[in-house]
Amino acid sequence: MSSIDEQILKSAKEIVVKFIEAGRLSPTGFDETFKNIYYTIEEAVQGSREESEEYNE
Helix, strand or coil: CCHHHHHHHHHHHHHHHHHHHCCCCCHHHHHHHHHHHHHHHHHHHHHHHHHHHHHHC
16 A cells, blocks of 8 residues: 555545544445445555646646
């Protein structure tokens, strides 16, 4: 697992924990919500990485 993957996982975990603490997420919806958050962060990171590479070319 790369460093970026670990950071994405950590960020998703922190967001999910905040949602649980705030009462916005129950354990029954954890699986789907975690996946949605993880893939949203991953997509944002990859998009910013691609834009950065295009800018540097």
